[in-house]
Amino acid sequence: MKAMSRLHQFANPMRFARLSQAILPWAIGLTVVLMAVGLYWGLVVSPVDYQQGDTVRIMYVHVPAAWMAMFTYVFMAAASAAGLIWRHPLADIAAKSAAPIGAGFTFLALVTGALWGQPMWGTWWVWDGRLTSVLILFFLYLGYMALWQAYDEPAKASRAAAILALVGVVNVPIIHYSVEWWNTLHQPASVLKIGGPSIDPSMLWPLLIMALAFNAYFVVVLLWRMRSEILARRIHIVLMQRAAS
Amino acid sequence: MSPFLQTIRRDLILARRQGASAFLAVGFFVVAASLFPFAVGPDPDVLASIGAGVIWVSALLATLLSLDRLFQADFEDGSLDLLVLAPQPLFLLVLAKTIAHWLTTALPLIIAAPLLAMFMAIPPEGFAPLMLAMLIGTPALSLIGAVGAALTVGMRRGGVLLSLLVLPLYIPVLIFSVASISAALIGQDGSPAMMLLGALSLFSLVLAPPAAAAALRLSLE
Numbered sequence: 001m002k003a004m005s006r007l008h009q010f011a012n013p014m015r016f017a018r019l020s021q022a023i024l025p026w027a028i029g030l031t032v033v034l035m036a037v038g039l040y041w042g043l044v045v046s047p048v049d050y051q052q053g054d055t056v057r058i059m060y061v062h063v064p065a066a067w068m069a070m071f072t073y074v075f076m077a078a079a080s081a082a083g084l085i086w087r088h089p090l091a092d093i094a095a096k097s098a099a100p101i102g103a104g105f106t107f108l109a110l111v112t113g114a115l116w117g118q119p120m121w122g123t124w125w126v127w128d129g130r131l132t133s134v135l136i137l138f139f140l141y142l143g144y145m146a147l148w149q150a151y152d153e154p155a156k157a158s159r160a161a162a163i164l165a166l167v168g169v170v171n172v173p174i175i176h177y178s179v180e181w182w183n184t185l186h187q188p189a190s191v192l193k194i195g196g197p198s199i200d201p202s203m204l205w206p207l208l209i210m211a212l213a214f215n216a217y218f219v220v221v222l223l224w225r226m227r228s229e230i231l232a233r234r235i236h237i238v239l240m241q242r243a244a245s
Numbered sequence: 246m247s248p249f250l251q252t253i254r255r256d257l258i259l260a261r262r263q264g265a266s267a268f269l270a271v272g273f274f275v276v277a278a279s280l281f282p283f284a285v286g287p288d289p290d291v292l293a294s295i296g297a298g299v300i301w302v303s304a305l306l307a308t309l310l311s312l313d314r315l316f317q318a319d320f321e322d323g324s325l326d327l328l329v330l331a332p333q334p335l336f337l338l339v340l341a342k343t344i345a346h347w348l349t350t351a352l353p354l355i356i357a358a359p360l361l362a363m364f365m366a367i368p369p370e371g372f373a374p375l376m377l378a379m380l381i382g383t384p385a386l387s388l389i390g391a392v393g394a395a396l397t398v399g400m401r402r403g404g405v406l407l408s409l410l411v412l413p414l415y416i417p418v419l420i421f422s423v424a425s426i427s428a429a430l431i432g433q434d435g436s437p438a439m440m441l442l443g444a445l446s447l448f449s450l451v452l453a454p455p456a457a458a459a460a461l462r463l464s465l466e
Contacts, residue, residue, distance in 0.1 A: 139409070159459075163459055178421060178441075
């Protein structure tokens with residue numbers, strides 16, 4: 001609870017504005033550096049796969065995007081829970097701001113996966129367990145974002161969206177395992193193999209750097225979106241007051 | 246009679262007063278499932294291979310269409326406000342309404358299922374697993390749907406949003422129910438999938454009413 005009371009210090013929007021203003025330049029710098037290093041290392045320097053050749057380089061974008069897609073959903077659910085339980089004002093804004101970022105990562109994972117699948121498997125899409133789970137995750141993000149849009153008042157929308165996010169996060173493991181089970185029941189004729197066996201350090205390092213880069217990117221865009229959401233709400237209040245007077 | 250049972254009774258009486266319109270969901274169920282033979286051709290083998298899935302997807306969509314009835318009418322005439330203000334725990338009253346909804350929507354679907362199984366050329370030994378899977382799985386559909394209905398009650402375009410919210414959550418129910426029926430049809434043991442289906446229904450029995458109650462309080466502010 002002490003941690004929560006410390007976090008409540010940041011509930012003040014002015015303080016959040018100042019804090020995010022201080023963090024953002026560093027986060028942007030970190031993102032640029034990590035992206036540059038990671039992309040160069042992954043896309044140019046790292047070794048080719050003995051089976052896949054150069055197409056394995058899609059992995060350096062595809063895998064971090066998929067990790068971020070799932071991480072963002074958990075972040076969204078945690079922020080929603082914090083908003084529901086402790087009524088922290090910024091928690092709802094954080095959840096709302098994170099959703100489109102997560103949907104974007106999910107979409108990126110699906111598209112890069114399809115681009116990878118075409119040379120590897122000969123098909124743009126296959127109902128593999130993981131692809132199917134990520135597709136359903138994408139639908140969950142869309143539903144969450146749609147629910148925010150459906151309410152006029154942000155306060156009500158935030159609580160409804162929080163309920164949906166928590167119901168969804170409970171369902172994500174269920175969906176994942178049921179899809180895995182469904183997929184093993186309906187085994188395709190050929191065995192699909194993604195990547196090689198264990199991953200070599202020369203591939204692991206650029207992968208981890210890309211994952212950190214995507215995380216830094218997430219922080220930057222999240223802070224931007226939260227700042228603009230707070231400003232948008234202020235504008236909304238001012239307009240309402242002007243209309244009422 | 247306890248308030249819980251009275252709420253069930255009230256909803257059943259209201260559904261009966263609606264007369265034929267209470268069976269619209271069943272009508273949609275039959276018509277939608279009957280479209281598939283026109284789409285894929287009359288070959289019995291093809292129909293039998295997709296039959297269980299087609300029947301379940303049609304049941305999902307029919308349940309979705311009927312979820313409107315759960316809270317909307319009460320919202321419009323103000324009795325939902327009274328339910329929320331009642332001294333009984335709201336999740337119990339929500340559970341009562343969901344039970345009444347299941348009785349008036351899912352039970353007719355289960356009774357109509359053998360007819361559709363015949364349309365989809367499913368062999369007779371598949372009828373019992375189909376009805377059992379629907380009996381075990383449709384409570385989960387009603388319960389998860391109740392959460393979605395509570396979130397979207399009173400909204401203008403609530404029906405479409407409800408579908409988008411609820412259909413991804415229905416996917417595990419669909420997977421396990423079709424798996425159990427398919428296993429039974431090829432002579433294997435369908436009970437693992439059936440039990441997982443039951444687990445989903447029990448899980449949603451515990452979690453869905455409180456979530457729907459919270460969503461109702463929110464929608465009625």
